Amino acid sequence: MDFSLNEVQEMLADSIDKFIDNEYAFDTRQKYADSEPGFSADVWSTFAELGWTAVPFSEDDGGFDGDQVDLMVIMQRFGRGLVVEPYLANVVLAGGVLKRTGNAEQKQQWLQPIIGGELQASLAFTEPQARYDRANIATRASADGDNWVLNGAKGFVINGGTSDLIIVPARTSGEQSDERGISLFAVPTDATGVSLNAYRTIDGLRAAELVLDDVRVDAKAVLGNVDSGFEALDATIDDATLAICAEAVGIMQVLKDKTIEYSKSRSQFGVPIGSFQALQHRMVDMLTACEQAQSLLMWAAMTCAASESDAKRAVSSIKYLVGTAGQTLGEEAVQIHGGMGVTWELDVAHYFKRLTAIGQLFGNSDWHLDKLAA
Amino acid sequence: MHVTFSAAELAFQDEIRAFFRDEIPDDIREKQNQGIELLPEDQVRWQQLLHKKGWAGINWPVEYGGTGWTPVQKYIFATEEANANAPVIVPFGLSMVGPVIYTFGSEAQKKRFLPDILASKVWWCQGYSEPGSGSDLASLSTRADLVGNHFVVNGTKTWTTLGQHADWIFCLVRTNTDVARKQEGISFILIDMKSPGVSVKPIILLDGKHEVNEIHFDNVEVPVENLVGEEGKGWTYGKVLLQHERANIAGVARSTYRLRRLRKQVETAVRGATPLKNDRNFMRRLAAVEVDLKALEFTELRTLAAVSSGKAPGPESSILKVKGTEIQQAIDMLYLQASGYYALPYVPDQYQPDFADEYVGEKTETLSSLRYFNYRKASIYGGSNEIQKNIIAKHVLGL
Numbered sequence: 001m002d003f004s005l006n007e008v009q010e011m012l013a014d015s016i017d018k019f020i021d022n023e024y025a026f027d028t029r030q031k032y033a034d035s036e037p038g039f040s041a042d043v044w045s046t047f048a049e050l051g052w053t054a055v056p057f058s059e060d061d062g063g064f065d066g067d068q069v070d071l072m073v074i075m076q077r078f079g080r081g082l083v084v085e086p087y088l089a090n091v092v093l094a095g096g097v098l099k100r101t102g103n104a105e106q107k108q109q110w111l112q113p114i115i116g117g118e119l120q121a122s123l124a125f126t127e128p129q130a131r132y133d134r135a136n137i138a139t140r141a142s143a144d145g146d147n148w149v150l151n152g153a154k155g156f157v158i159n160g161g162t163s164d165l166i167i168v169p170a171r172t173s174g175e176q177s178d179e180r181g182i183s184l185f186a187v188p189t190d191a192t193g194v195s196l197n198a199y200r201t202i203d204g205l206r207a208a209e210l211v212l213d214d215v216r217v218d219a220k221a222v223l224g225n226v227d228s229g230f231e232a233l234d235a236t237i238d239d240a241t242l243a244i245c246a247e248a249v250g251i252m253q254v255l256k257d258k259t260i261e262y263s264k265s266r267s268q269f270g271v272p273i274g275s276f277q278a279l280q281h282r283m284v285d286m287l288t289a290c291e292q293a294q295s296l297l298m299w300a301a302m303t304c305a306a307s308e309s310d311a312k313r314a315v316s317s318i319k320y321l322v323g324t325a326g327q328t329l330g331e332e333a334v335q336i337h338g339g340m341g342v343t344w345e346l347d348v349a350h351y352f353k354r355l356t357a358i359g360q361l362f363g364n365s366d367w368h369l370d371k372l373a374a
Numbered sequence: 375m376h377v378t379f380s381a382a383e384l385a386f387q388d389e390i391r392a393f394f395r396d397e398i399p400d401d402i403r404e405k406q407n408q409g410i411e412l413l414p415e416d417q418v419r420w421q422q423l424l425h426k427k428g429w430a431g432i433n434w435p436v437e438y439g440g441t442g443w444t445p446v447q448k449y450i451f452a453t454e455e456a457n458a459n460a461p462v463i464v465p466f467g468l469s470m471v472g473p474v475i476y477t478f479g480s481e482a483q484k485k486r487f488l489p490d491i492l493a494s495k496v497w498w499c500q501g502y503s504e505p506g507s508g509s510d511l512a513s514l515s516t517r518a519d520l521v522g523n524h525f526v527v528n529g530t531k532t533w534t535t536l537g538q539h540a541d542w543i544f545c546l547v548r549t550n551t552d553v554a555r556k557q558e559g560i561s562f563i564l565i566d567m568k569s570p571g572v573s574v575k576p577i578i579l580l581d582g583k584h585e586v587n588e589i590h591f592d593n594v595e596v597p598v599e600n601l602v603g604e605e606g607k608g609w610t611y612g613k614v615l616l617q618h619e620r621a622n623i624a625g626v627a628r629s630t631y632r633l634r635r636l637r638k639q640v641e642t643a644v645r646g647a648t649p650l651k652n653d654r655n656f657m658r659r660l661a662a663v664e665v666d667l668k669a670l671e672f673t674e675l676r677t678l679a680a681v682s683s684g685k686a687p688g689p690e691s692s693i694l695k696v697k698g699t700e701i702q703q704a705i706d707m708l709y710l711q712a713s714g715y716y717a718l719p720y721v722p723d724q725y726q727p728d729f730a731d732e733y734v735g736e737k738t739e740t741l742s743s744l745r746y747f748n749y750r751k752a753s754i755y756g757g758s759n760e761i762q763k764n765i766i767a768k769h770v771l772g773l
Contacts, residue, residue, distance in 0.1 A: 001376070001377050001379065001446055001676060001678070001679050001682070002375060002376055002377075003375055003675070003676050003679045003680075003681060004375065004679075004683075006375070009375075027382075070375050128750065160472075226553060252732070260771050260772075260773070263773065264772070264773070274771075274773040275773065277764070277767075280763065280764070280766070280767035280771070280773050281760070281763045281764075283767065283771055283773065284693075284696075284763040284766045284767050284770075284771065285763075287689060287693065287766065287770065287771065288693045288696065288697060291673055291689060291690040292666070292667070292669040292670065292673060292693075292697065294690075295669045295670070295671075295672035295673040295675075295676055295677075295690065296665070296668060296669035298375065298672060298676070299377075299668060299669075299671075301375075302375060302376060302377060317664075317665045317668060319599045320661075320662070320665055321665055321666075321669060324662075363695055369658050369661055369662060370654075370658070372658075372661035372664065372665065373654065373658040373660070373661040374657070374658035
């Protein structure tokens with residue numbers, strides 16, 4: 001039994017910590033978030049140069065053979081820094097599908113430049129009517145000779161507005177919610193018939209609605225076998241779920257620390273508000289939520305990395321905890337900061353908003369609890 | 375980062391598992407599975423079997439006859455013990471006063487008391503709380519005045535669990551009232567329950583059971599050699615003991631066992647009813663507790679891993695008591711709800727060893743409410759959960 005990081009993970013953790021501390025102050029983050037395209041292209045290049053974008057890929061694919069524990073190490077720190085750069089969209093989502101399904105040529109064409117930081121990519125993991133049902137896919141792909149013609153709509157494509165490539169799951173057979181009959185297509189966003197309506201999201205990040213109107217791609221755009229794309233899609237979303245949970249735990253720890261710090265410095269009635277028992281016990285509850293979430297996150301990451309049979313349960317467990325205890329922690333952080341907690345100026349509100357957004361992504365706590373109750 | 379056991383640890387696990395499979399006497403196993411109350415002699419018999427195997431002093435160092443096990447080994451033992459639904463070891467001797475005596479006691483005290491504690495030959499009980507001193511334990515007023523070579527003890531101790539069976543009691547008493555802080559002037563002494571002037575008055579708890587007592591001391595003479603460590607240092611020793619106590623009351627292994635059993639239970643149709651598994655609301659509540667418990671299991675493992683590698687446990691250890699008891703109580707509520715109407719018949723005699731009348735409800739259904747009521751104590755004893763939060767706020771958060 002060992003909960004410590006290995007040497008490589010220590011180095012990775014250390015370099016990200018240094019980056020966050022030295023080059024990613026909250027004001028800088030806000031500047032990047034407000035700029036176009038919603039993140040810093042320079043910072044993204046730095047991530048690639050430092051090899052962070054290569055971590056979860058095999059050595060054959062030019063990666064570091066990292067697993068979900070490594071992903072946890074990265075994402076938890078990105079949470080601490082409230083990083084806006086598109087790691088989730090590129091590396092975890094688009095990269096996750098490509099590494100599972102791409103042939104050598106496809107990996108060369110798309111995965112390599114993602115790792116290199118030269119191509120922006122994302123995954124259209126949901127549709128407007130699907131809510132959290134990953135197999136509910138109405139977008140159709142029809143064969144036309146060697147080509148495929150895609151028609152349909154996708155919702156909430158993370159960083160879709162700045163993506164060069166979007167991986168589109170489309171129905172090639174079966175009923176609307178069948179797992180069988182889903183195929184995966186690599187669609188360049190400059191293809192004729194692709195339209196994107198990009199917007200900001202509540203957490204300062206970006207997403208887009210995507211409409212596909214007779215979008216024509218050739219056979220080389222098909223990732224993996226026709227009709228058999230669900231497994232890779234599902235596994236990728238599981239990884240992404242774990243990744244944002246790690247991010248959430250990083251955020252929770254920041255909110256807990258900032259709240260305790262604030263309660264020691266803010267005086268009312270002539271004493272620091274942290275001396276009030278009514279607040280002390282609530283901050284102890286925040287500590288408890290952080291430690292419990294950290295523990296469960298480690299279990300989930302190790303369980304997924306070992307491909308154990310309860311990997312899906314592990315992912316749902318941590319997502320449920322983050323969506324319940326984590327959300328409560330965020331609300332308490334705002335509450336204990338008083339009026340300052342509800343201002344745009346203070347970083348606490350922005351951590352809270354990202355935590356709230358994470359709660360809605362890839363299945364909310366109710367949805368995951370239902371999986372666990374089954 | 376991994377949670378696999380080493381080959382040696384796996385072999386150890388096999389040995390422990392085999393012991394629990396083979397050595398729990400059939401009658402005791404049957405009582406445990408039927409929820410029938412163990413007699414004191416059952417407890418003693420089981421603990422003596424553990425002692426015969428050399429496993430009575432789980433937390434004790436080898437030099438005092440303990441196992442000397444690593445934290446991981448202790449974790450494995452606790453898990454297997456729970457999985458076998460083995461009797462819970464009565465903690466007052468083995469987990470509480472034993473460690474205080476081998477840490478702070480004289481050589482004579484170690485020689486006199488430790489072997490009998492290990493062999494479960496002497497039943498101990500705890501004299502901490504008083505009617506006027508609950509959460510504010512340091513305000514205790516039971517006095518021990520030195521007269522010649524005796525202390526003369528006067529006062530009342532309360533909530534003394536299983537004191538009706540006890541041969542000895544360890545007490546925090548005030549030996550000096552002329553002190554600046556109330557934590558000073560408290561001493562840790564050992565008192566023979568057969569001493570003249572000791573009387574035991576039962577307190578019946580809300581489940582109708584005689585589990586705890588009030589102990590009165592009326593001019594009880596206690597030889598001065600029964601003082602443990604230094605006079606006036608009792609508060610420090612008592613806190614060490616409470617840490618031992620709190621570390622053991624998270625009860626993760628037992629809770630895991632109980633939830634797993636409940637998962638199995640909900641699959642079966644009771645009295646032809648639809649299996650509870652089809653009740654979405656119930657299953658969601660069950661799943662939510664499972665998540666909390668899995669997190670706590672790993673919080674405990676993180677603490678063990680830190681201790682194993684020689685580090686002091688981090689803040690994660692401080693939440694074990696609070697969260698552990700909250701989860702125990704949540705599980706009690708799940709069992710109560712699972713029993714429906716059959717949580718209501720008050721038939722405690724069914725769980726006495728000599729019960730021969732007609733049984734009401736399915737196995738242990740009617741026990742669920744008694745257990746639920748009884749274990750409201752869990753968030754109160756060992757320092758109430760509110761006191762725990764005060765301690766964490768002060769010592770972990772620095773508030």
